[in-house]
Amino acid sequence: EIVLTQSPGTLSLSPGERGTLSCRASQSVDRYLAWFQQKPGQPPRLLIYGSSSRATGIPDRFSGSGSGTDFTLTIGSLEPEDFALYYCQQYRTSPITFGQGTRLDIK
Amino acid sequence: QVRLVESGGGVVQPGGSLRLSCSASGFTLETYGMHWVRHSPGKGLEWMAYSRYDGYSQYNTDSVKGRFTISRDNSKDMLFLQMDSLRPEDTGVYYCAKDLLEFLVTLDAFDIWGHGTLVTVSS
Numbered sequence: 001e002i003v004l005t006q007s008p009g010t011l012s013l014s015p016g017e018r019g020t021l022s023c024r025a026s027q028s029v030d031r032y033l034a035w036f037q038q039k040p041g042q043p044p045r046l047l048i049y050g051s052s053s054r055a056t057g058i059p060d061r062f063s064g065s066g067s068g069t070d071f072t073l074t075i076g077s078l079e080p081e082d083f084a085l086y087y088c089q090q091y092r093t094s095p096i097t098f099g100q101g102t103r104l105d106i107k
Numbered sequence: 108q109v110r111l112v113e114s115g116g117g118v119v120q121p122g123g124s125l126r127l128s129c130s131a132s133g134f135t136l137e138t139y140g141m142h143w144v145r146h147s148p149g150k151g152l153e154w155m156a157y158s159r160y161d162g163y164s165q166y167n168t169d170s171v172k173g174r175f176t177i178s179r180d181n182s183k184d185m186l187f188l189q190m191d192s193l194r195p196e197d198t199g200v201y202y203c204a205k206d207l208l209e210f211l212v213t214l215d216a217f218d219i220w221g222h223g224t225l226v227t228v229s230s
Contacts, residue, residue, distance in 0.1 A: 001169070034216040043202055043220035044152070055207075055218060087152060091214040095167040096142075098152035 002026050002090050006099035012107040019075040021102045023088035028068045032092035035064055035073045038085045038101075047086075048073065080106075109133035109219050111203050116224030123193050127224060129186040129203030137181035140206035142217060143188045145170075147199030155201075156188060160210055193228045200225050 003026040013019055023033065031051040036044035046055040048064035051071060061076035075082055083106050088099040115127040127143070143155040156177040157165045164177050176189040186203050201224050204217035 049216035
């Protein structure tokens with residue numbers, strides 16, 4: 001099973017700042033890496049797939065990069081609605097696995 | 108509007124069974140792969156099972172261990188998860204989720220999720 005490790009566990013930033021979240025895979029997943037945002041009481045929302053492709057309706061302040069084992073989700077200028085939980089997911093190999101999440105808090 | 112609605116959760120004793128349902132609307136279920144994902148406080152998000160558009164199925168064998176069965180009824184736009192021999196560690200919110208692209212024979216990102224149904228396994 002491919003283990004995804006997200007860092008940091010919690011990120012405290014202010015609106016307008018740039019957010020950088022990391023996801024490291026225990027073995028290569030090529031570019032089969034997605035990012036999700038989850039808010040309390042809501043299901044995960046797809047932000048990025050294929051490491052860098054934005055899903056439909058996702059603002060361009062969200063960008064993804066990386067390949068192989070190291071990936072980054074960048075939020076260019078944080079809006080109040082961006083403070084949430086973020087998960088990465090690999091779909092290169094079964095079983096599909098998720099990272100443990102990064103909580104983005106308002107500073 | 109593409110939508111997934113889960114149902115069938117509840118409280119069940121250890122060793123019991125539940126059948127979860129996922130009603131799909133706004134797209135043609137028979138052309139998409141579909142998944143069940145569990146969210147629990149102890150293990151976070153955990154992929155459970157996959158039903159490919161052509162009927163092939165795949166499981167997270169470590170978590171499921173032959174106890175769960177995924178199925179679908181394309182004529183009714185429904186996805187199911189039959190869960191047997193339930194354990195306390197199966198407690199969590201169960202989501203169904205849809206593949207991003209249709210007619211895929213490989214795994215894919217999940218673009219639409221339902222709101223989930225809560226399963227509690229407790230005596």
